[in-house]
Amino acid sequence: MELLCLEMDTSIRARPDPNLLRDDRVLQRLLTIEERFLPQYSYFKGVQKDIQPFMRRMVATWMLEVCEEQKCEEEVFPLAINYLDRFLAMVPIKKCNLQLLGAVCMFLASKLKETRPLTAEKLCIYTDNSIRPQELLEWELVVLGKLKWNLAAVTPNDFIEHIVRRLPLADDKLVLIRKHVQTFIALCATDFRFAMYPPSMIATGSVGAAICGLQLDSADQSWGDSLTDQLAKITNTEVDVLKECQEQIERVLESSLREGRQQQQQQQQQTQRGPSGKGLDELDQASTPTDVRDVNL
Template sequence: MGEAAQQKKGSECEKEKEGDLFGNMELLCCEVDPMRRALPDPNLLYDDRVLHNLLTIEERYLPQCSYFKCVQKDIQPFMRRMVATWMLEVCEEQKCEEEVFPLAMNYLDRFLAVVPTRKCHLQLLGAVCMFLASKLKETIPLTAEKLCIYTDNSIKPQELLEWELVVLGKLKWNLAAVTPHDFIEHILRKVPLPKDKLLLIRKHAQTFIALCATDFNFAMYPPSMIATGSVGAAICGLQLDDGDSLTDLLAKITNTDVDCLKACQEQIEAVLVNSLQQVRQQQQQSNPSKTVDELDQASTPTDVRDINL
């Protein structure tokens, strides 16, 4: 075999090896789960100083005022609820971490508490807040382009990036806000219930926290109270409580007044009932021929364009 033929054969072998290598790498990439979740750190979870520090600093991240009374003239509470519902739907569809939506709402409330904002900019503000929260909490953050698509391209990526700097400035780049999710694991580890029950409680409590974030009445509540009330509402809803003993324990864990905790829990449960009734009414109007069971399984899209006029 000539030298040229040997070189050609060697080159073909190298290409085959390279092809096998990239083929194996492609298979490996497909097998790796890109949405890996970090496990709780026991050194942080079982150190009561962490919970104490969270309770100490949580009020720093509350809105400065009830902004519908003293700051906002163009935006109404129902508009905030519509944008919040849209943001929740985006986070759920994108399978974001549970912390992303409440954190984004924290940014939105803190911004609206200091900056008078036109209603036509409210959805843009919501998109920016999700953009920032996902950067802080997600392994793979939401992109500006994807968020613009969710607004039916009513905003452009460049506009979102410009507003990102505005929001960061008004929040003084203080993005590591304390949210109710920060307290959930600290509370649950001290609740004397089986592990399988605690998993159910966590799931229900996360739903309650998201529900509270959509309702402005909870915007000024300390995150620890919302977290404790959500856990209490979950325990009550799952019929795992045994009188007032668990309520007293929950109040003690987060240094919350028992009566305030009960009032918060009742308010959370009332918001849930009201929310379910509104969803059923909307679905009944759009699908009058469907039964109640069918309506419960249906989804209700949110049209934020109604407030962008």
């Protein structure tokens, strides 16, 4: 009974296998199959008539907030976005069903990556009960059928360890670098411009942006070749293409920080205009962001 209680109270995670991470065949296999899991073309130009890029961004941002609040594993959100993009590249849907599709994709991704997956009931609560659990379960079968049950997609997170362990980085810096890289990957997932980028390129560009942002490349004298050259060799990426990807990631980060500051200022102004003694949590009790509710209308 004691062992059962311990298992129920903790999430069991497998540790990275150093033998797999050191084996170049594993990395090469990931590079070989990664494009199988990409949308074949920009679905806003051909498939989707009722959905616009800004709607996808709203729903993707909402999905990220749900994953963060539920403390999901880092792999869940990028994988859910992969399902979302692959489905939208094949099936035209109405904008009122976009949040439902996002919830289904999180539902499937958490089942694949979490020891304790998100429940249908909990996801419905996050939509402000705009969908029902039975509706989510019905759509789950639809999405699975369209994806041909091919859920073990390659995402940028699969490349992180393979990349960082091939760079001359101090062990005490790895945790911080991983955290920054995962943040960059999540930002890229919310931006449709990265939807058709190979996962290896997003991961490599995110690692480069993280290291440059932390100024580890200038502090460490053991790099030899430039950081970009080393990263390009690891994932067989052209240097110029990688530089452009990294610069685009950095621009997305700057834009996100600027928007965050603007939202914070707006929230402060709303607080000042609100009833005396009430905080932000009391002023807005919605379970889902207002902009996502607008998409559903």
